[in-house]
Amino acid sequence: MSLNFSYTSHTLQFRFDARTSRGAISEHKVYFINLWQEDTPEISGVGECAPLAGLSIDDRPDLEQKLQEAMRLINGQQVQLQPGKPLPQELQLEEWPALRFALETALLDLQHGGRRQLYNNAFSRGEAGIPINGLIWMGDSSFMQEQIEKKLKEGYSCLKLKIGGLDFVQELEILQSIREVAGAQELTVRVDANGAFSPQEAYKKLERLARYELHSIEQPIRQGQHEAMAQLCAYTPVPIALDEELIGVQRPEEKAQLLEQIKPQYIILKPTLVGGLAASAEWIEMAQQRNIGWWMTSALESNIGLNGISQFTANYDITMPQGMGTGQLYHNNIPSALQIEQGQLWYRR
Secondary structure (H helix, E strand, C coil), X not given: CCEEEEEEEEEEEEEEEEEECCEEXXXXXXXXXXXXXXCEEEEEXXXXXXXXXXXXXXXXXXXXXXXXXXXXXXXXXXXXXXXXXXXXXXXXXXXXXXXXXXXXXXXXXXXXXXXXXXXXXXXXXXXXXXXXXXEECCCCHHHHXXXXXXXXXXXXXXXXXXXXXXXXXXXXXXXXXXXXXXXXCCCEEEEECCCEECHHHHHHHHHHHHHHCCCEEECCECCCXXXXXXXXXXXCCCCEEECHHHCCCCCHHHHHHHHHHHCCCEEEECHHHHCCHHHHHHHHHHHHHCCCEEXXXXXXXXXXXXXXXXXXXXXXCCCCCEECXXXXXXCCCCCCCXXXXXXXXXXXX
């Protein structure tokens, strides 16, 4: 099968400055790729290549050069892409996880007729929703309280708060106000520190956070400090989920070593960051073998990437809320069949 490849860029505009402990962002540049067969150009598969600035290993000035190289190789028939088959080694995508994810999803889309229905499961058929957490972005106390009240009214049973950007006492006060409204039996609360704590202060902060009966904390300390993270995971009063820690860990033996050394309670998978759908499936299998929980999260992609992530996730027996509520963040998102209703993501064609 002879395939053609093209791409276009698109800059997503946030509805507000999205703040984390790494700073604020107001826009996000992404690339949409298209794959089609020469004899049926009207049917195309679409994928999204959307590295995150300052975080993705392929957030590099030569990303577009790599896209052009892939286009030359594919259009010149020097490499053959086949739906349902691994991506060719000749593309040399080990250091380009976002492009791997884009090509995988575009191939799946093309394989299923270019209708953005990548898998045949209860979610993609519109028969079941995926429970998701309501994401509360950093800001001043009033901004965060406003978001919390809105999410609770919208029917979310799980909230995720970004922390590490305000004074810690203020953040504890926000958690206290949540628990005054809803206890742990009614509302699951997750927090994400994005590596904001130092190893020296992390345990004491975790002790204080534990008073609010949190489900988990993502990446309490900066990635790459494996011994310190392993110590925290061994003694933590709040279950720890690895997030940024997984970025750049490519080979199966490296993944196994990281999980066995740190022994986290959970891992969080972002296909754009960890190398796509096949890489995410490998992480899931390894985590399950070690009784480590997991959930899937989008990484600020548009609805194109979010669609691929959600349909992939629905292939699994989901037991907890996923992190896929980011489709509402942009003024100029791509129209999509994805809808959020009562704290669940649905695919409505």
